[in-house]
Amino acid sequence: xxxxxxSQPEMSVQEAExxxxxxxxxxxxxxxxxFWYKQPPSRQMILVIRQEAYKQQNATENRFSxxxxxxxxxxxLKISDSQLGxxxxxxxxxxxxxxxxxxxxxxxxxxxxxx
Amino acid sequence: xxxxxQTPSNKVTEKGKYVELRCDPISGHTALYWYRQSLGQGPExxxxxxxTGAADDSGLPNDRFFAVRPEGSVxxxxxxxxxxxxxxxxxCASSLNRGNTEAFFGQGTRLTVV
Numbered sequence: 001x002x003x004x005x006x007s008q009p010e011m012s013v014q015e016a017e018x019x020x021x022x023x024x025x026x027x028x029x030x031x032x033x034x035f036w037y038k039q040p041p042s043r044q045m046i047l048v049i050r051q052e053a054y055k056q057q058n059a060t061e062n063r064f065s066x067x068x069x070x071x072x073x074x075x076x077l078k079i080s081d082s083q084l085g086x087x088x089x090x091x092x093x094x095x096x097x098x099x100x101x102x103x104x105x106x107x108x109x110x111x112x113x114x115x
Numbered sequence: 116x117x118x119x120x121q122t123p124s125n126k127v128t129e130k131g132k133y134v135e136l137r138c139d140p141i142s143g144h145t146a147l148y149w150y151r152q153s154l155g156q157g158p159e160x161x162x163x164x165x166x167t168g169a170a171d172d173s174g175l176p177n178d179r180f181f182a183v184r185p186e187g188s189v190x191x192x193x194x195x196x197x198x199x200x201x202x203x204x205x206x207c208a209s210s211l212n213r214g215n216t217e218a219f220f221g222q223g224t225r226l227t228v229v
Binding site for chain 2: 004006037042043044045046047050091093101102103104105106107108
């Protein structure tokens with residue numbers, strides 16, 4: 001079974017600063033996808049960024065980037081130039097390519113951006 | 116509609132009652148997922164539909180939980196003989212095809228069993 005661990009229940013950052021959220025996962029499989037989702041108080045999960053395990057290049061989406069270390073099974077999210085609207089819960093998620101209907105999520109990190 | 120729609124937004128029911136939670140996916144999305152999110156935790160997989168059929172229902176906790184998607188669009192999650200432990204936010208998501216593409220989530224139904 002796959003597991004996803006987010007070891008930081010809460011994080012805070014000053015507006016315009018950079019913050020990194022940690023995620024580790026455990027799997028014996030080789031082909032999978034990793035995601036970061038944002039969940040604001042409205043409860044709606046929004047995809048932030050996605051990484052294919054077979055790609056060595058780290059994914060980036062504007063102010064969001066990941067540090068994917070496959071051997072270490074680590075997938076951290078870096079948010080640059082933090083904005084007040086980034087305040088939310090962030091979830092790391094894992095999908096096996098062979099069972100692409102079933103995502104495994106971590107328990108989330110609550111990020112607060114302070115003015 | 117433009118996004119995934121879940122109704123009702125909130126549902127309070129008495130222990131032992133039957134409830135139905137509805138999910139309207141994005142038009143044209145063949146894959147549909149149900150997750151349960153307890154307070155302070157990440158979403159937990161329940162069931163995944165590809166078209167009308169349940170491709171993976173391994174996350175349903177017991178036989179009180181059942182889900183259908185008869186026409187390959189709207190899905191209903193049904194919970195019989197509700198228990199207080201069923202209280203959670205039930206999230207629905209859909210994607211164009213399989214789960215390795217972007218999944219779009221609804222705002223969830225908060226179920227409270229009293």
